[in-house]
Amino acid sequence: xxxxxxxxxxxxxxxxxxxxxxxxxxxxxxxxxxxxxxxxxxxxxxxxxxxxxxxxx
Numbered sequence: 001x002x003x004x005x006x007x008x009x010x011x012x013x014x015x016x017x018x019x020x021x022x023x024x025x026x027x028x029x030x031x032x033x034x035x036x037x038x039x040x041x042x043x044x045x046x047x048x049x050x051x052x053x054x055x056x057x
Contacts, residue, residue, distance in 0.1 A: 008021045
């Protein structure tokens with residue numbers, strides 16, 4: 001899923017509004033990935049989990 005930042009945020013938005021829009025887009029992407037996943041591995045709820053080894057989590 002490719003998202004252009006200009007479609008979800010604008011210069012007129014406050015930082016809090018931008019962060020809320022990004023959080024909503026990420027939640028939507030995770031929900032979409034979990035629904036369309038044909039295998040048993042679901043998308044992580046926190047994308048930062050992809051950057052840590054299992055021992056660090």
